[in-house]
Amino acid sequence: MALSYKARRRLSLLALVVGLPAYIVVAVSVVNWAGARWGRLPIWAELGVYVGLGLLWIVPLKPIFTGVGKAAPDEDRQD
Numbered sequence: 017m018a019l020s021y022k023a024r025r026r027l028s029l030l031a032l033v034v035g036l037p038a039y040i041v042v043a044v045s046v047v048n049w050a051g052a053r054w055g056r057l058p059i060w061a062e063l064g065v066y067v068g069l070g071l072l073w074i075v076p077l078k079p080i081f082t083g084v085g086k087a088a089p090d091e092d093r094q095d
Contacts, residue, residue, distance in 0.1 A: 019080070
């Protein structure tokens with residue numbers, strides 16, 4: 017089932033306003049928990065974990081964000 021343009025815009029806004037901050041909190045909490053449990057990673061490894069987690073959220077949400085920045089496909093241009 018394909019999402020309409022309007023639905024993708026709303027879902028992308030919801031993902032950025034609610035989902036992304038929640039994901040950041042969860043990612044930082046998991047890294048801090050792992051550091052407390054097994055000892056803190058070296059700074060270069062911790063940076064790599066944060067960069068990897070920062071890119072990981074894009075994978076499942078990519079279909080929602082594709083084409084959202086373009087003009088609506090059903091919008092008539094009157095230029």
